[in-house]
Amino acid sequence: FVVIEFKGVTKRYGRKVAVAEVTFSVRPGKVTGFLGPNGAGKSTSLRVLLGLDHATSGTALIDGKRYRDLRYPLRTVGALLDGAQPAPDRRGVDHLIWIARSNRIPRSRVGEVLDAVGLTDAAKQRVSKYSLGMRQRLGIAAALLGDPAVLILDEPVNGLDPDGIRWIRNFLRDYATQGRTVLLSSHLMTEMAGTADDVVVIANGRIVADGSLPEITRGH
Numbered sequence: 001f002v003v004i005e006f007k008g009v010t011k012r013y014g015r016k017v018a019v020a021e022v023t024f025s026v027r028p029g030k031v032t033g034f035l036g037p038n039g040a041g042k043s044t045s046l047r048v049l050l051g052l053d054h055a056t057s058g059t060a061l062i063d064g065k066r067y068r069d070l071r072y073p074l075r076t077v078g079a080l081l082d083g084a085q086p087a088p089d090r091r092g093v094d095h096l097i098w099i100a101r102s103n104r105i106p107r108s109r110v111g112e113v114l115d116a117v118g119l120t121d122a123a124k125q126r127v128s129k130y131s132l133g134m135r136q137r138l139g140i141a142a143a144l145l146g147d148p149a150v151l152i153l154d155e156p157v158n159g160l161d162p163d164g165i166r167w168i169r170n171f172l173r174d175y176a177t178q179g180r181t182v183l184l185s186s187h188l189m190t191e192m193a194g195t196a197d198d199v200v201v202i203a204n205g206r207i208v209a210d211g212s213l214p215e216i217t218r219g220h
């Protein structure tokens with residue numbers, strides 16, 4: 001069971017403070033929502049956590065280690081970040097085969113993750129033919145290849161229809177129930193209801209609330 005911990009993470013871009021002293025932890029077996037308006041600092045925090053950006057100060061740890069010090073990153077952490085898109089001229093299955101190969105993950109996982117996200121029938125279509133919801137599910141399939149203990153999704157339901165939103169919600173709840181750690185960012189409180197157990201609220205780069213969903217809902 002893997003815990004995520006932010007310890008006083010500050011990130012500046014020049015004189016702009018994107019996040020300031022961000023401290024919170026994320027427990028296994030739960031879906032934790034990371035809630036805040038656009039520009040609040042969610043993506044910056046997640047990028048620091050995933051080693052895609054350096055913190056100006058502070059640390060963000062997964063299983064007590066920095067992401068780049070994890071022995072098998074994709075087997076510990078699966079992530080779907082805003083804007084990460086597969087090449088449109090690739091077939092869905094080839095996108096996954098390529099990621100599996102570059103991370104030394106057995107090819108047999110590709111069929112399993114396609115099945116898990118309901119893309120088996122569409123696997124041989126080009127990504128350019130996929131709907132937005134199918135692309136999101138392909139991104140989740142990629143994140144699942146290593147059977148990760150931690151799943152991090154940045155704004156996964158943006159632009160999805162109600163069926164797509166319901167699918168992601170049920171999927172995340174099931175995943176957390178298996179004892180995994182799920183962190184889901186969103187700018188919509190409505191997305192937290194029925195999905196998140198715990199909610200961490202960020203505004204202007206600072207954590208302003210952290211608690212169970214009922215606690216957070218009462219306070220707002």
Ligand code: ADP
Binds near residue numbers: 016036039
């Ligand atoms: P969110 O994900 O909550 O929408 P971000 O983490 O993307 O918020 O952004 C937090 C703040 O940091 C915003 O004011 C944004 O403009 C700023 N920011 C993010 N990335 C950069 C960057 N590369 N250079 C300068 N400012 C940035």
Ligand code: ADP
Binds near residue numbers: 074084143
């Ligand atoms: P490279 O450094 O050549 O991009 P990587 O092995 O880091 O190779 O990544 C290969 C592919 O796997 C990329 O498309 C990347 O976005 C994806 N990827 C890497 N790490 C993760 C992760 N934790 N979750 C989901 N996809 C990932």
